[in-house]
Amino acid sequence: MSAENADGAVFYEQLENLEDEFEEVELELLRQQDKLTKDLYAKRAKVIAQIPSFWPLVFEQAPPDIDEYVQPTDSAVLLSSLVDLSVERFELPDGDPRSIAIKFEFSENEYFENKVLEKKFWWRRNKDGWAGLVSEPVKINWKPGKDLTSGLLDLVYQVWEDDKAGKGDDTEAKKKLREQMESTGLDGVSFFAWFGFRGLSISEEENQAALKEEQAKRQARKEGKPVDDDDEEDDEDEDEDEYEMEIFPTADDLAVCIAEDLWPGAIKYFLTAQEMDGQSDISFESDEEMDEAEAPQPSKKRKA
Amino acid sequence: MSAENADGAVFYEQLENLEDEFEEVELELLRQQDKLTKDLYAKRAKVIAQIPSFWPLVFEQAPPDIDEYVQPTDSAVLLSSLVDLSVERFELPDGDPRSIAIKFEFSENEYFENKVLEKKFWWRRNKDGWAGLVSEPVKINWKPGKDLTSGLLDLVYQVWEDDKAGKGDDTEAKKKLREQMESTGLDGVSFFAWFGFRGLSISEEENQAALKEEQAKRQARKEGKPVDDDDEEDDEDEDEDEYEMEIFPTADDLAVCIAEDLWPGAIKYFLTAQEMDGQSDISFESDEEMDEAEAPQPSKKRKA
Numbered sequence: 149m150s151a152e153n154a155d156g157a158v159f160y161e162q163l164e165n166l167e168d169e170f171e172e173v174e175l176e177l178l179r180q181q182d183k184l185t186k187d188l189y190a191k192r193a194k195v196i197a198q199i200p201s202f203w204p205l206v207f208e209q210a211p212p213d214i215d216e217y218v219q220p221t222d223s224a225v226l227l228s229s230l231v232d233l234s235v236e237r238f239e240l241p242d243g244d245p246r247s248i249a250i251k252f253e254f255s256e257n258e259y260f261e262n263k264v265l266e267k268k269f270w271w272r273r274n275k276d277g278w279a280g281l282v283s284e285p286v287k288i289n290w291k292p293g294k295d296l297t298s299g300l301l302d303l304v305y306q307v308w309e310d311d312k313a314g315k316g317d318d319t320e321a322k323k324k325l326r327e328q329m330e331s332t333g334l335d336g337v338s339f340f341a342w343f344g345f346r347g348l349s350i351s352e353e354e355n356q357a358a359l360k361e362e363q364a365k366r367q368a369r370k371e372g373k374p375v376d377d378d379d380e381e382d383d384e385d386e387d388e389d390e391y392e393m394e395i396f397p398t399a400d401d402l403a404v405c406i407a408e409d410l411w412p413g414a415i416k417y418f419l420t421a422q423e424m425d426g427q428s429d430i431s432f433e434s435d436e437e438m439d440e441a442e443a444p445q446p447s448k449k450r451k452a
Numbered sequence: 453m454s455a456e457n458a459d460g461a462v463f464y465e466q467l468e469n470l471e472d473e474f475e476e477v478e479l480e481l482l483r484q485q486d487k488l489t490k491d492l493y494a495k496r497a498k499v500i501a502q503i504p505s506f507w508p509l510v511f512e513q514a515p516p517d518i519d520e521y522v523q524p525t526d527s528a529v530l531l532s533s534l535v536d537l538s539v540e541r542f543e544l545p546d547g548d549p550r551s552i553a554i555k556f557e558f559s560e561n562e563y564f565e566n567k568v569l570e571k572k573f574w575w576r577r578n579k580d581g582w583a584g585l586v587s588e589p590v591k592i593n594w595k596p597g598k599d600l601t602s603g604l605l606d607l608v609y610q611v612w613e614d615d616k617a618g619k620g621d622d623t624e625a626k627k628k629l630r631e632q633m634e635s636t637g638l639d640g641v642s643f644f645a646w647f648g649f650r651g652l653s654i655s656e657e658e659n660q661a662a663l664k665e666e667q668a669k670r671q672a673r674k675e676g677k678p679v680d681d682d683d684e685e686d687d688e689d690e691d692e693d694e695y696e697m698e699i700f701p702t703a704d705d706l707a708v709c710i711a712e713d714l715w716p717g718a719i720k721y722f723l724t725a726q727e728m729d730g731q732s733d734i735s736f737e738s739d740e741e742m743d744e745a746e747a748p749q750p751s752k753k754r755k756a
Contacts, residue, residue: 191470
């Protein structure tokens with residue numbers, strides 16, 4: 149190792165130490181945020197519950213990072229039947245504040261039987277040094293002929309069941325899923341395919357072991373001891389394996405966007421939707437006067 | 453006012469109250485963030501100072517919201533001579549944490565004489581209910597024939613001086629600026645035009661009066677008293693007046709993006725740049741071994 153590389157390595161270690169410390173602060177701020185906003189969100193939920201079409205109107209004004217995934221049919225479903233949305237950092241107070249649960253509540257609709265669809269994302273770390281959100285597929289009970297994902301979500305769910313049962317790589321569901329993904333691709337896939345996301349498969353035991361290893365590594369780096377970072381390079385191949393069967397590969401990013409933009413900004417988006425509908429004179433109607441049939445149409449919004 | 457409008461108005465007031473409370477929490481979290489990260493940023497600055505081309509490499513990997521404004525010539529200037537960047541929430545601890553100062557430090561270069569270019573953005577409110585970032589033009593002492601803004605920034609600065617001297621709307625500089633903006637447009641304008649941004653003209657007295665009025669309004673709304681919000685509709689025309697002479701209309705958004713993304717994420721972007729340059733084996737050189745001529749070229753990054 150030449151002289152300049154040795155210097156470079158020292159700077160690199162220092163930068164990594166700093167990143168560790170910044171991450172600690174970020175987690176602390178997320179915890180504080182959760183604490184400081186919990187009551188406010190509860191209060192907001194009570195007000196929102198009295199305003200029909202609140203969440204459909206919020207989705208109508210969703211930022212491009214979310215809107216790009218909402219197909220016209222998805223939009224119709226949300227508009228006619230989304231009655232509540234909530235986001236919870238469910239591993240708090242003791243666990244990781246980056247783990248999030250996103251819960252959709254629906255009224256009776258022509259597409260599926262579920263009244264509640266909740267998707268959980270766990271912040272997990274694996275032994276290769278990868279850290280991020282992982283999830284489990286959520287089953288949607290489609291009404292006959294109404295599956296917005298054309299069977300993809302059901303297949304993903306079956307594959308997951310097969311995997312849990314240790315059925316190996318040659319199951320019927322896996323073959324079908326692979327075939328369908330190859331033949332139709334994922335362009336224009338329904339927003340509801342998001343519920344199928346799995347991400348890397350990391351057990352709670354593996355996560356705990358990886359966390360422990362990472363802590364030891366950080367401590368060593370802090371004390372200026374040599375740290376073996378080589379294994380961090382290995383995970384790329386594994387990622388690709390995992391994502392081959394993913395019907396909504398960016399579901400984790402979308403979840404973060406819902407949790408950090410749509411959810412905290414909901415009132416702002418709702419008020420914008422009101423203005424766009426030419427109702428800036430505060431004329432949105434209360435629950436009693438309005439039924440589903442009268443809900444405003446997603447008229448003025450241009451699709452990205 | 454009909455029954456449903458009265459209900460709507462009640463919900464509307466409740467939503468506005470909630471937004472006020474969420475804003476308070478947001479400000480508190482910004483204050484906490486500043487407190488918890490201050491020492492870390494100071495530590496980071498010391499490490500960065502030893503790494504040549506740190507900030508140029510960060511800019512090379514800047515997210516699209518920033519990168520779209522960096523023209524190829526700007527990129528060359530940053531690459532050859534940007535030696536430091538810093539962001540400060542300069543009105544803390546007592547003032548508004550949303551006010552930000554962004555300071556660029558440069559080495560000797562062929563484009564301008566300045567060693568430091570600092571742009572401050574103040575979070576201000578006016579009597580029409582508008583709140584946001586305002587600024588003052590920063591003068592750049594261009595070397596002969598090297599003005600990257602083709603005279604726009606100088607004109608903006610002259611107009612500002614004229615305005616301060618109360619010279620009215622028919623000055624030479626205003627005419628010239630208007631003509632040049634109309635004839636050439638602002639497509640592909642230099643990143644350095646960003647230093648010319650003014651935003652709405654709000655004096656400290658007007659800001660204080662508007663803050664007081666807003667506080668009274670919020671208090672009244674909280675107590676369920678009637679609030680006159682009509683004047684909030686008036687500001688749109690004024691905005692347009694202001695922006696007519698703005699050579700970088702989205703400068704406030706860009707400032708926020710630098711402060712909330714590029715600045716906290718600098719180490720991440722730097723490490724990505726290192727990887728992109730095929731130097732993932734930690735071979736970036738220390739200050740002594742590297743001069744400007746050897747600085748890495750902005751090769752692999754595709755322009756948005």
